[in-house]
Amino acid sequence: MIELINIHKSFGSQTVLNGLNLTIPVGKTTAVIGPSGEGKSVLLKHMIGLLQPDQGDVLVDGKSIVGLRRSQLNQVREKFAMVFQNAALFDSMTVYENVAFPLEEKTSLSRSEIEERVAIALQEVGLKKVNHKYPDELSGGMKKRVGLARALLLQPQIVLFDEPTTGLDPVIRRAIHQLIKETQEKFGFTAVIVSHDIPDIFEVAHHIAMLYHGEILQFGTPEEIQNSDHPVVRQFISGSLDGPINSGVA
């Protein structure tokens, strides 16, 4: 379980998180939504110790990860996998080499065992005959699938997705969402997804956390969020220009 307790985070004079509390349910998918620039990525980075809070605590399975030494933090991070916006593949490596990389680095599996696991992982994300291709020979959707295959290979307990469908067309976006949903159900990991995909994300996540002005304004099931009475939540999910949220565009 990940618990964020009274998190405060500022960059210079800009306060981004302002006493934020959030508990991520185990074995479920939680989506973090909210206007651009409100701190969704900053929040995700606190969960894995890439950023430290100015105040407050982050607990992973009941233990604080704030102020840990690098070696201790690396141990905690073994529970996690992170799927970045751009899939973060190594351009000079083939798809096979990219996916095999964590197994070669972190396990003592034999070459044939690694080959077998990579083949299964690529099959699981619906990729065929791409082993020898390089990332720049793949479409955006295929790259995301490779990133997901690599993330799942070490069987993480927790998978963090930072806007996993950015830049994809609506059909591929749906396919990636479907894949995240299916793999989460199959492996049962705890997932946290930062997403702008409304209303699609309501079909993927079990819980939605709406971030606004440095706090979680509302946490609930997709149904509860869709039926929210809160004017900010209502405006945000309907994409209306009228309401308390200022788009910042004149």
Ligand SMILES: Nc1ncnc2c1ncn2[C@@H]1O[C@H](COP(=O)(O)OP(=O)(O)OP(=O)(O)O)[C@@H](O)[C@H]1O
């Ligand atoms: N390392 C950093 N140093 C300084 N400011 C930062 C840093 N990281 C984030 N910020 C600032 O914190 C704010 C929140 O950024 P963040 O990327 O978390 O927003 P977001 O909600 O994920 O936005 P978007 O939906 O547009 O991706 C932004 O104003 C950003 O400029």
